[in-house]
Amino acid sequence: MDMGQPKAQVTMRFHGALNDFLSPAHRHQTFSHALRGRPSVKDLIESLGPPHPEMDVVRVDGEAVGFTHRVQPGACVEVYPTSMVEEPGVRVGPPLQDTPRFVLDVGLGRLVGFLRMLGFDALWRNDFADDTLARLSHDEDRILLSRDIGVLKRGEVLRGYFPRSTDPAEQLVEVVRRYGLTSRMHPFSRCVACNAALTSAEPSEVAGRIPERVAERHSRFQQCPDCQRVYWAGTHHQRMQALVVRLRELEGAP
Structure with missing residues (x-):
């Protein structure tokens, strides 16, 4: 019986307050997620709950990337909120304003x-x-x-x-x-x-x-x-x- 090709997967991990937006089964742990097509990092992450303004650093296979980065099957994606990463390399969020409005x-x-x-x-x-x-x-x-x-x-x-x-x-x-x-x-x-x-x-x-x-x-x-x-x-x-x-x-x- 032909079971078809296995679904493409990525490994996800969210840190800190970003877990507030996840389903209970995914909070504070590494989990696998089915990959459909080649989505951008932004679209992939937001499909799981967290809105992009709450993110500060995204790492794919250990490298900091921007929101437009295309995720490949088998990738390991880690997402950090503001102030959790001291040496981020590339921040996806803008710097804090001197005078917030x-x-x-x-x-x-x-x-x-x-x-x-x-x-x-x-x-x-x-x-x-x-x-x-x-x-x-x-x-x-x-x-x-x-x-x-x-x-x-x-x-x-x-x-x-x-x-x-x-x-x-x-x-x-x-x-x-x-x-x-x-x-x-x-x-x-x-x-x-x-x-x-x-x-x-x-x-x-x-x-x-x-x-x-x-x-x-x-x-x-x-x-x-x-x-x-x-x-x-x-x-x-x-x-x-x-x-x-x-x-x-x-x-x-x-």
């Missing part, structure tokens, strides 16, 4: 407020379509934060991250750690409502736009030049300051 999908509205509170340029609208998110990420060199893996797999997306937690405060911790943001934070310098940079304001400039009791107790204000919101160091400011302190304590923590 973000665009967030519709499901991350609370996270965007946290990022703006820390002073980061973060775009968000509750009607951003997937193609708009991908275009903004590419054209404006922004990090796309999304819990939609399909959006992160779009070819034009170069920078991106999938927050694992569904809790906005924990998502913030993830993003701060992933992009090393503690030294880049400028808290309370950006409007949490519309993303514009805040300017200082004299009490006379904001008179009539703040409650009387606030005018009596505070003399330092900031205002948004775009939406005209006024900010002062009230109880909400104090809670946010405590969050900033916590984030800075996380620097260097395992």
Whole structure:
């Protein structure tokens, strides 16, 4: 009986946080995978789950390769997330930005407020379509934060991250750690409502736009030049300051 030709196989191994995207049977171990045709490294890896912006180094038979490398039968493919390889040779992901900027999908509205509170340029609208998110990420060199893996797999997306937690405060911790943001934070310098940079304001400039009791107790204000919101160091400011302190304590923590 003719059983046909044996299927072409490759050996796969994913490291670190990339295992979050794999099926349970493939996590934290080397496994064989059927090879169909001669796919690019990017297409092969993404067919198993991980989106390409989460990858930093791909090695085929021990050699670092780019996303367009064509995988041959019998190859051994190892995939590493950011910061796991000290001497990578060839990185498939772009280097970290000096001043990270973000665009967030519709499901991350609370996270965007946290990022703006820390002073980061973060775009968000509750009607951003997937193609708009991908275009903004590419054209404006922004990090796309999304819990939609399909959006992160779009070819034009170069920078991106999938927050694992569904809790906005924990998502913030993830993003701060992933992009090393503690030294880049400028808290309370950006409007949490519309993303514009805040300017200082004299009490006379904001008179009539703040409650009387606030005018009596505070003399330092900031205002948004775009939406005209006024900010002062009230109880909400104090809670946010405590969050900033916590984030800075996380620097260097395992």
